[in-house]
Amino acid sequence: MKKVLTIQDISCLGKCSTTVALPIISAMGVETVILPTAVLSTHTMFKNFTVKDLMDQLVPITDHWKAEGVKFDAIYTGYLGSAEEIEIVKKIFDEFKTEDTLIFIDPVMADNGKLYPAFDEAYAKENAVLCGKADIIVPNITEACFMTDTEYKEVYDEEYVKTLLGKLAKLGAKKVVLTGVSLSEGKTGVYGYDTETDQYFTYQNDRVDAMFHGTGDIFASVSVGALTRGLSLDQAFKLAADYTADTIKTTIENPEKPWYGVDFETTIPELVTELGKLTK
Ligand code: PXL
Numbered sequence: 001m002k003k004v005l006t007i008q009d010i011s012c013l014g015k016c017s018t019t020v021a022l023p024i025i026s027a028m029g030v031e032t033v034i035l036p037t038a039v040l041s042t043h044t045m046f047k048n049f050t051v052k053d054l055m056d057q058l059v060p061i062t063d064h065w066k067a068e069g070v071k072f073d074a075i076y077t078g079y080l081g082s083a084e085e086i087e088i089v090k091k092i093f094d095e096f097k098t099e100d101t102l103i104f105i106d107p108v109m110a111d112n113g114k115l116y117p118a119f120d121e122a123y124a125k126e127n128a129v130l131c132g133k134a135d136i137i138v139p140n141i142t143e144a145c146f147m148t149d150t151e152y153k154e155v156y157d158e159e160y161v162k163t164l165l166g167k168l169a170k171l172g173a174k175k176v177v178l179t180g181v182s183l184s185e186g187k188t189g190v191y192g193y194d195t196e197t198d199q200y201f202t203y204q205n206d207r208v209d210a211m212f213h214g215t216g217d218i219f220a221s222v223s224v225g226a227l228t229r230g231l232s233l234d235q236a237f238k239l240a241a242d243y244t245a246d247t248i249k250t251t252i253e254n255p256e257k258p259w260y261g262v263d264f265e266t267t268i269p270e271l272v273t274e275l276g277k278l279t280k
Contacts, residue, residue: 015261
């Protein structure tokens with residue numbers, strides 16, 4: 001069985017980061033090893049939340065794994081708490097990366113033109129350096145702008161997207177993929193650039209007019225699970241985009257939906273069925 005390490009926080013209530021990566025990647029038939037960077041009572045979009053930083057545990061935990069000879073097929077990082085944590089994550093990459101390890105970074109820190117409460121511009125620059133170490137990065141447009149000193153635009157054209165991808169590629173990642181890219185009315189999706197083949201790729205889906213928290217983590221988790229299971233980039237991103245969109249639609253139909261996250265639990269069986277068709 002393939003094995004993924006995911007490094008991100010545990011938001012105990014909130015349906016994001018580790019609490020979506022673990023069930024989703026596991027359901028996709030991939031062993032999911034977690035390295036929690038912090039424990040929060042909820043994610044940071046709640047009015048108040050508690051945080052216990054676990055930074056001092058990262059080295060002892062990974063040292064133990066090293067002594068056990070553990071190897072990972074992929075390392076997937078999401079929300080990290082601080083610049084110091086990013087430094088430790090770089091060392092973990094150096095310790096555990098082999099020729100066959102996929103380094104997948106979702107530089108979670110911002111959306112809709114704004115940084116999340118815990119972060120500043122210096123943190124964005126540290127994340128940009130970390131992204132240089134990745135095989136694949138999946139920032140949204142806001143995160144890409146903060147990492148590349150680009151003006152954030154709500155309305156843009158394909159030229160703007162390609163310029164942003166060019167700047168992201170200069171950070172050093174092999175494949176750069178922008179999420180939440182909307183190039184025509186009623187559509188949204190991903191737009192990527194592969195520096196090794198010099199090719200662009202895109203997948204657009206119906207845009208659902210609702211903003212939910214944690215959907216980026218769901219998209220990234222499915223992408224990592226799919227790539228680890230051997231799907232192509234196109235297949236993996238299509239599966240992830242379709243699953244995320246279907247999950248948002250399903251959530252909207254639930255009269256008791258929580259405001260803080262989506263009902264990915266309801267749609268996991270469909271994800272498993274779709275993956276089964278692609279891995280036959
Ligand atoms: O979904 C991204 C995320 C993960 N973890 C924490 C967050 C957020 C987004 O706000 O606050 C703690």
